[in-house]
Amino acid sequence: MWSFWIRWSALAVCLSVLLAALLPVAAAAQTVPRVVATIKPLHSLVAQVMGDTGKPGLVVDGTASPHTYALKPSDARMLHGATVVFRISETLEPFTAKIVKALPKTVRVVSLEQAVGVKRLARRQGGAFETHVAQVGTEVHAHKHGRSTTDATDADGHIWLDPMNASAMLDEIANVLAGVDVTRA
16 A cells, blocks of 8 residues: 555656646747748748747748638638738738738737838839740730839839848848737747
């Protein structure tokens, strides 16, 4: 009978020591905000700001295009569980329009196109963005890459390609992450 209680006491002490060792790890994990970036270039910028404090999630991975992306259930779960979601804009990433409206109020969505210091870029022209004429058999086809820049609202959504914009975006990402309430992360 005594051997049972001795073994039970030894097991209880071992479990207590193990729990005491794991509690700081669990507490530290709770203080890291759950951050999600929508596209790879943005993910790279967010990861750079986060450094060793954590790794952001990525929605559009592989060779998928943010212009035509269809949200997967795992993406929706990741977005719903986030503390902060970074995107460029609803225009560049139209798949984010409906999901942003459906996210809990606790999820902060940051559209970096609106960050202080970010300048809208004119739609690119020249090179691969010009009209090309191709002959297929006996038919001649003309097509244009990119869009016309005659409309003042027709801007290039790839704002991170300008180094000054990328710098402004890094500042905004750092400001947002510095202000995250880690007790609610």
